Amino acid sequence: FFGVLLFFVISGYLSAWQTLYAMENHTFSLGDYYRKRILRIYPALIIVIFSSIGVVSLVDMYRLADTPREVLSILLGYNNLWQIKMNSSYFTNLTNTSPFTHLWYIAILLQFDLVWPLLAGVYRVLRRGLGKGAALTVFFLLTFVSFLIMPVYVLVVKDANLTAVYYHTITRVFSLFAGMFAGMMRTERLSMRSLRFRSPHTARLSYLLFLILTVVLYIFARGTDLKVYLFGMQGYTILCCLMIEIMIMNRKALQFLIDSKISTFISSLSYEIYLWQYPVLFVLGILYPEGLWYIPLLGILLVLILSLWLHKFAGSLFSGRKKSRNTSVRPAAQE
DSSP: OOHHHHHHHHHHHHHHHHHHHHHHTTOOOHHHHHHHHHHHHHHHHHHHHHHHHHHHHHHOGGGGTTHHHHHHHHHTTOHHHHHHHTTOOTTSOGGGSOTTGGGHHHHHHHHHHHHHHHHHHHHHHHHHHHOHHHHHHHHHHHHHHHHHHHHHHHHHSTTOOHHHHHHOHHHHTHHHHHHHHHHHHHHTTOOOGGGSOSSHHHHHHHHHHHHHHHHHHHHHOOTTOHHIIIIIHHHHHHHHHHHHHHHHHTTTTTHHHHTOHHHHHHHHTHHHHHHHHHHHHHHHHHHOTTOOTTHHHHHHHHHHHHHHHHHHHHHHHTTTSOOOTTGGGSOSOOO
């Protein structure tokens, strides 16, 4: 659940950078923006949903009782709110939930994608009318306020419903806004020069420490721990933004990591891996409830194989479509 924060930061960053870059060069098209997001998200999502339903129906049909309403909430982009209504905790035993519990993330991403062009337009209007500094200040304040919502709610509301805190758009949008603001800074060419290190070893050490911290959080952080909601997620989000800036400012020092075939291959499958992880583990948990030691390894292997297939298959469905008219001037990191 900490990995989702990194996904949100990167999504907000790239959305802001690409959109404002295109607007600056007068190549932005609202229709193209929504078309690209739909083609990126929905084909793979639909394939995973309905193939998972088919498999689960063969394994244990009774676990699909609420599936029609759940699938509708996923496809229409309000699954996170639906899960709050159903009081579906993200931290219960996997086989006691749904194969689609993790898709609350897609809902918040779709909601952000829907409103982001409007926010980008507001930023451009403020920039023309008040100047770059004032426009950035407004969006910094917006981002700052979004950071406060989750901890303030947990502190003020007695016995706060952590399911609602975890899933709700208002409490989780801060990571997207943090990435958005970092992307705005990059578009305005306002880099943090203090993060450009003289020694390449400093950049590599920074990355290593971040990686170690991430692994420690993955192992020991608990979703029922109030500290996670008071400052844990916020702190990790800020670290993600700093690491993106460090990697950009010290690209040569981290070239072996950024442009390696392994990291490029894994990152190209990141969305597909995210989609498959829960359905695969869900089905394996039903088939092998005794928890044999090799089942997690089998699950990882299946997720990677299915992700590779899905990436190739979903991509081939639209490989013949015409290229967007602004592809020649878009930023290099399109995804």
